[in-house]
Amino acid sequence: MALFFFESLHAQVFSDFTYKGNDKIYAENRLEEDEFYSPILQGCYPDPSITRKGNDYYLVNSSFAMFPGVPIFHSNDLVNWTQIGHVLDRPSQLKLENAGFSEGIYAPDIQYNRFNDTFYMVTTQIAGGIGNMVVKTKDPKKGWGEVQKLNFDGIDPSIFFDDNGKAYIVHNDAPPKGTEQYSGHRVIKIWDYDLEKDQVIAGTDKIIVNGGVDITQKPIWIEGPHLYKKNEKYFLMCAEGGTGGNHSEVIFIADSPKGPFIPAGNNPILTQRYFPKDRKDKVDWAGHADLVETSDGNYYGVFLAVRPNEKNRVNTGRETFILPVDWSGTYPVFQNGLVPMKTKVKMPKGIKNQTGQNGFFPNGNFxxxxxxxxxxxxxxxxxxxxxxxxxxxxxxxxxxxxxxxxxxxxxxxxxxxxxxxxxxxxxxxxxxxxxxxxxxxxxxxxxxxxxxxxxxxxxxxxxxxxxxxxxxxxxxxxxxxxxxxxxxxxxxxxxxxxxxxxxxxxxxxxxxxxxxxxxxxxxxxxxxxxxxxxxxxxxxxxxxxxxxxxx
Structure with missing residues (x-):
């Protein structure tokens, strides 16, 4: 469709915009000095992914048909965040002209590769014939390169850099033709990744999870995978259950990035699906998480969830939440991620809450x-x-x-x-x-x-x-x-x-x-x-x- 704008003789000028939040939950839950609010990003900021270089944390979100795409935030402490722009900010990177609002950019993943001092953002662009793609930069504050298409199907790709310098892509895909057992049956695949060519290596793909934690229970939509390495073991964390009321986060362990991956006995490690539907200040649909290790060896997890209104509507969409993660045992566990979630989270030690001040993104009733x-x-x-x-x-x-x-x-x-x-x-x-x-x-x-x-x-x-x-x-x-x-x-x-x-x-x-x-x-x-x-x-x-x- 050819688009033209019409310049009226009389201007159509908007000015003096004011937006004011008035949610009861914030009025009833005032912050103490050692607390901050979660979600950290209110409104439609879903599918968060996070990475760290030194003392700098970077976080990205899905943006669907919004332009520019993939909002990116920076923090030095996981509490106070500044939006530094968007990863995809040029027409050459986004081909959304005919996309429905819930098409476009799905589930971006951001990772820092210390071996070549480069940041990677991989995502799925369901528009313009692009599909899975990657962009790179040396400095997220100075813009990102052009799109490189990736040669595989499916959605939700993420990239993993092993401590030997090798790279891998994991993603959600359909099961092989003729093997689908039920509606919502998906698999997680892994590929070797060529860092010189920025492309998966043909023929290296392998299914590492089929269906989910227990395929006999017909789990749906295993997706949003991320690989981590700790204590010489490989951990695969995925969302499971669909991005609605049955949403959860699950974890698997292996001795090799290509498996075999064994599910933890205490899955899920994050969910809100087990609690009364009429609970006060309800947070729901929690899942699609990513983990980050702090410079002092602690862990935090960002994830999406929703806060329905009094009629269970979710007009604010999927928001970005954060919780500390206990990884003192074999598996990571989201602290208070398996109980009804609270509005407030304890501050990391030595941090001052400056949200809404000094250029930092606001939260609460701002x-x-x-x-x-x-x-x-x-x-x-x-x-x-x-x-x-x-x-x-x-x-x-x-x-x-x-x-x-x-x-x-x-x-x-x-x-x-x-x-x-x-x-x-x-x-x-x-x-x-x-x-x-x-x-x-x-x-x-x-x-x-x-x-x-x-x-x-x-x-x-x-x-x-x-x-x-x-x-x-x-x-x-x-x-x-x-x-x-x-x-x-x-x-x-x-x-x-x-x-x-x-x-x-x-x-x-x-x-x-x-x-x-x-x-x-x-x-x-x-x-x-x-x-x-x-x-x-x-x-x-x-x-x-x-x-x-x-x-």
Whole structure:
């Protein structure tokens, strides 16, 4: 599809964006000096992977059809994190133009190779015919190289560097043709990896896990594998059970990187599946983990989990959590990873909690203010399927979004800047300078779970009149909830307020008094259990020249 943007005679300028979290759990669980909150990355930051070089830790996440892709964070202490950009930040690295929101980049793995002082990021790009791929850098703060396609099928690759300098790739794959025993039956494969050619070595692949811990129990979706070496033994850690309510993390041991791998007797080593569904402050779906050793020989594990709201919706998506890991025995065990998870974690010794200060990423009930007038957009603003620079112009009054000739329901690049929903209860407000010239033009806010599941709240025109409209799209079917004729003499303020599953869309024409449009509406379509897929909800500053909302 050819995309064009239309530059209106009258600017469509967004400014003074404010996002404020208001989750009860943080109000009821104030931090002591020796505590920090987990998740460390709230909102849609799933499938975390972590590595260390010296005192520098780097963490990456899945990004699906978001552009730029694979957000990357840096820390010196595992508590205070700074986003240093994205691994995949160029159109040459991402081919997402026709990807659904839950396609694109899956399960990145980041590892540091001390033998050549190089960082590797391997992932699966389910778009553009790319598949499994690797990029490299000497310094994650200075950008990454071009994509090298890897010659194997399956998903969730990770790379392992043995202490003899050899390298291997492990990944999830389908069982050999004709051997599948049940739906969800998967295997873990290993390949030798040629560090000179950056490619797996043909013919070296071997299945090292078939099905999971116990194939007689028909375990599903053994995936997200990582290899580690400790005390001359090799450990293979994988997710098992599917990335929903039965999710878990399991561990295997072997004398060789190619096995045979024997499952630990105490599996799983991390899960939340055994506890009452109505437990207070529920954390669920825990799994897809990665381990890192600190410079003093301790271990921590990062993993994904969700925090459902009062109606068991997961609008914030899969978030990045962290726990200390006890590896004093044969196998690693996530501390408090097999009991109902708590909101707070004890600080590592000698560390000061600076989250939300001094440039460090916030957590808890934080506020994010952005006047949108900076020369460079904050890294938290992402686009969908294409570069932000294709439709944004920084001005002294805010960010101008030139509309594409497709709307947010298209499986195509969208002219919108997105910020993740990071709380079950939040308030987001933005100022909009916009006077549409035709009914094809619309600008406003979208609460977006996918191209098929979203709310659009914005300003458009019919004949000679301006209107404020609210539309709900569920499974691709759109309904206009409400519309009102308005007078536009200056900027309009748009606001979305969520309290768990209840969302309200408000507007102000005088920047003081807000009026609601459409009453309380359900956030059900912003949760994966209704919308499907793997993502959390996003809040978009949105403009289109293909408005199709019926008035």
């Amino acid at each position: 506020m994010f203010n952005d006047d949108l007038k900076s020369v460079k957009l904050d890294d938290r603003w992402i686009a969908m399927r294409g570069a932000r620079e294709k439709f944004t112009v920084q001005t002294k009054n805010g960010v101008k979004i030139n509309p594409f000739n497709v709307n947010s329901k298209a499986k195509a690049p969208v002219s919108a800047l997105f910020h993740r929903q990071q709380h079950a209860s939040f308030e987001a407000t933005v100022s909009l300078d916009f006077k549409p010239k035709s009914e094809k033009e619309l600008a406003g806010i979208t609460c977006y779970q996918s191209e098929n599941s979203q709310y659009v709240f914005g300003v458009t025109k019919k004949e000679k009149d301006f209107y404020i409209v609210l539309e709900r799209t569920e499974k691709g079917n759109s309904t206009t909830i409400s519309s009102e004729k308005i007078s536009l003499s200056k900027n309009i303020k748009l606001q979305v307020i969520a309290e768990g599953d209840d969302y309200q869309f408000n507007y102000s024409l005088d920047e003081k008094k807000y009026k609601n449009l459409g009453g309380k509406v359900s956030g059900d379509i912003l949760s994966t259990d209704v919308a499907g897929g793997f993502t959390g909800s996003l809040i978009g500053l949105y403009s289109t020249f293909a408005n199709d909302i019926k008035l």
